[in-house]
Amino acid sequence: RSENQKLIDIIDEKHVAVKLYPTINNTIRTLQTSYNEYEVTQIFDDQCTQKELFEQILAQPTNEIFTGSNLLLCTLGLTNSGKTHTMFGTTDEPGLIPKCLHRIFLNVGSNIDEKVLFKPIGLENLMPTIDCDLNVEVAVRNYIFKDEKQRMRLPKLIQQQNTFEDLSIEDERYSIWISFFELYNENIVDLLVQPKYMKMRKNLRLMQNEHS
Secondary structure, eight states, X not given: OOTTSOOEEEEETTEEEEEEOOOTTOOSSOSSOEEEEEEOSOOOOTTOOHHHHHHHHTHHHHHGGXXXXXXXXXOOOOTTSSHHHHHHBOSXXXXXXXXHHHHHHHHHTTOBOTTOOEEEETTTEEEEOOHXXXXXXXXXXXXXXXXXHHHHTSOHHHHOGGGOOOOSOTTOXXXXXXXXXXXXXXXXXXXXXXXXXXXGOOOOOOOOOTTO
C-alpha cells in the first residue's frame, strides 16, 4: 500500500487512534483494517518547539539524575518520522540530547573532576581509572573532536561552559562519561568506534538491571 496513507488520528491531547493496514504476508490479522484507540501521557503537535518539548518532559527528570535517579530517553517511529531531528535537532534549535547535556553541565558547574579518578563500569558500578585506560578514552575523545568543523556543529550552549551558572554541591566532584550506541536489526553497536576499528567491532550485550 501507499506510504502516504493516514495512520494516526489525534482525537484530543491525550488520545490517538492508530490504523493498521494488512499486508500480503500478514497471516495473523484479518483482511480488514484494524482501528485502535490509545491513551497517552501527552501529545505534542507540529507547532511544539524543541525547547518546549524539553521543558515539559525532560527538564525535571534530568535534574533528578543528581539525586540518584536513572533516566532512559528513546524514540520510536517509522523511517523519516522525525526521530533523529527530535533527538539531535539543529545548531540553531538543539534537540533533546544536547539540551539534556546542557542541563547536566549546568548542574555540574565548575566542580569537574580534572583527575578523573573513577570510570563507570556496567550499570551502577565504578572502577578506579589507570593511566593506560584513561589515555585510550582521551584518544577517542580527541578523535571525535579533531575536526574544527565537527566542533562547530556542537550547540553553542554546550561549548560555552564558562558561561554556566554553578548549581552543583560545593564538596562534590563530577566526571561525565558519554556512550553512544545504536540498536538496529536486534544488534547493539558502539557508534564512537574509530573507522579503523570498525571491522573488529563486536555487538554489545544487553544486560538487565536487577534493581529496576
